[in-house]
Amino acid sequence: MVCKNLFNYLNKMTIDPSTIVLTDYEQQLEADMAAGLYTPSTEYDAAFLQQVAKNTMKRKSITIRPYARDILKLKAIAAEEGMPYQTKIISILHQYISSYRDRDAA
Numbered sequence: 001m002v003c004k005n006l007f008n009y010l011n012k013m014t015i016d017p018s019t020i021v022l023t024d025y026e027q028q029l030e031a032d033m034a035a036g037l038y039t040p041s042t043e044y045d046a047a048f049l050q051q052v053a054k055n056t057m058k059r060k061s062i063t064i065r066p067y068a069r070d071i072l073k074l075k076a077i078a079a080e081e082g083m084p085y086q087t088k089i090i091s092i093l094h095q096y097i098s099s100y101r102d103r104d105a106a
Contacts, residue, residue, distance in 0.1 A: 078088035
């Protein structure tokens with residue numbers, strides 16, 4: 001379901017393909033796919049990967065009560081970046097947790 005929701009979200013986005021700049025690696029991948037060097041996943045593989053994604057991306061609802069001025073600033077920052085402020089909150093939280101985990105590993 002996560003993959004389907006992401007796919008639907010990405011389909012709604014309007015991106016001009018001529019504005020996308022690919023890295024050398026990405027260009028090589030596209031060339032290899034066009035040459036038929038990659039084969040599509042089987043249904044079993046797709047089902048397995050969807051289950052992995054579902055288990056990995058489970059979300060939990062929480063309630064927080066931030067200051068109103070912080071939410072206003074956060075909404076402005078998120079708007080500048082072209083994303084909903086709730087998504088920005090998740091992004092900030094994820095970045096913090098990832099850096100904390102990386103710090104513990106060092």
